[in-house]
Amino acid sequence: MATLFYEPSTRTRVSFESAMYRLGGTVISTENAREFSSAAKGETLEDTIHVMSAYVDVIVLRHDERRETHTAARAAEVSRHVPIINAGCGRSQHPTQALLDLYTIRRERKEIDGIRIAFVGDLKYGRTVRSLCYLLGKFSSVQIYFVAPTALQIESDILAYLDRHAVRYTQTESLKKIISEVDVVYMTRIQKERMPGGMSGIDQSRMEQSYRMTVTLVKQLSAYGTIMHPLPRNSEIDTLVDAMPQAAYFRQAENGLYVRMALLETIFAHH
Ligand code: NCD
Numbered sequence: 001m002a003t004l005f006y007e008p009s010t011r012t013r014v015s016f017e018s019a020m021y022r023l024g025g026t027v028i029s030t031e032n033a034r035e036f037s038s039a040a041k042g043e044t045l046e047d048t049i050h051v052m053s054a055y056v057d058v059i060v061l062r063h064d065e066r067r068e069t070h071t072a073a074r075a076a077e078v079s080r081h082v083p084i085i086n087a088g089c090g091r092s093q094h095p096t097q098a099l100l101d102l103y104t105i106r107r108e109r110k111e112i113d114g115i116r117i118a119f120v121g122d123l124k125y126g127r128t129v130r131s132l133c134y135l136l137g138k139f140s141s142v143q144i145y146f147v148a149p150t151a152l153q154i155e156s157d158i159l160a161y162l163d164r165h166a167v168r169y170t171q172t173e174s175l176k177k178i179i180s181e182v183d184v185v186y187m188t189r190i191q192k193e194r195m196p197g198g199m200s201g202i203d204q205s206r207m208e209q210s211y212r213m214t215v216t217l218v219k220q221l222s223a224y225g226t227i228m229h230p231l232p233r234n235s236e237i238d239t240l241v242d243a244m245p246q247a248a249y250f251r252q253a254e255n256g257l258y259v260r261m262a263l264l265e266t267i268f269a270h271h
Helices: 011-022 045-052 071-078 095-109 128-136 156-164 175-181 204-210 239-243 249-269
Strands: 002-005 028-030 059-063 084-089 116-120 143-147 168-172 184-187 226-228
Touching: 002 011, 002 045, 011 059, 011 084, 011 095, 011 249, 045 059, 045 071, 059 071, 071 084, 084 095, 095 128, 095 184, 095 226, 095 249, 116 128, 116 175, 128 156, 143 175, 168 175, 226 249
Parallel strands: 002 028, 002 059, 059 084, 116 143, 116 184, 143 168, 184 226
Antiparallel strands: none
16 A cells, blocks of 8 residues: 655554554555655656556555645546545545544444534534535434534535535534534634635634633533544644543544554455
8 A cells, every 4th residue: 555645644644554554464655745755856646646556556645736626536547557545635525534433423322313413613624524524415314513603614515415415504603502402513623724815814712712622511512422523633622621421532533543444445355
């Protein structure tokens, strides 16, 4: 397996690599492909993939392209013999994160049908919420709350998708108002590095106060509630929350290993 990462990553790359080793495979890794691969010499992604696909049996790709949202698909087109796994594509998609998020919801709550889930924080520039919405659209009676300031609300293509799949959703600016009504709270960090004009137009300190999970807030959540976060976290979850039973984010990150093992095994079984 080759991991070709043009953007920073800890969990995704390491869990993919660990998964491959645990299945008995081996790994060739480029963790800063922007600087350390031939991209620095001006090679196109297409040429890199074309060549790499002759050296390995599967390619895990994280690309940072901002204008082009279909880099993983572009790579899959030129890969001669081997599958491409999308390990995060700009601000567009992060499908394997969505798989492990869904698995985590099932493990923590037994059921996915009928869950009430709040997505909190930067829903505009984050990609994990977008991908999880696609998967939630496959289940029934899911209710979604998008909790964010207007400038960082979820984009309309996702709402249109949810409409087509008859998923109920509401948008709100207030986490406090809805926290007692949900089963799962999915926190996200502000994606500063993806914002075109930096943080201009966004009141960061207000944002950090209003969209922050604290012990007081967790007490308003059901005792059986589940708090998730794709990680890395900044200040949006108080570390005091970590010891509370509702805090599922470290279990969620661990699940990434098992889900990626299952994914690799499924791919090799069909290839
Ligand atoms: C996320 C990502 O890369 O989109 N991280 C991850 O893969 N667990 C979330 C983030 O960077 O905020």
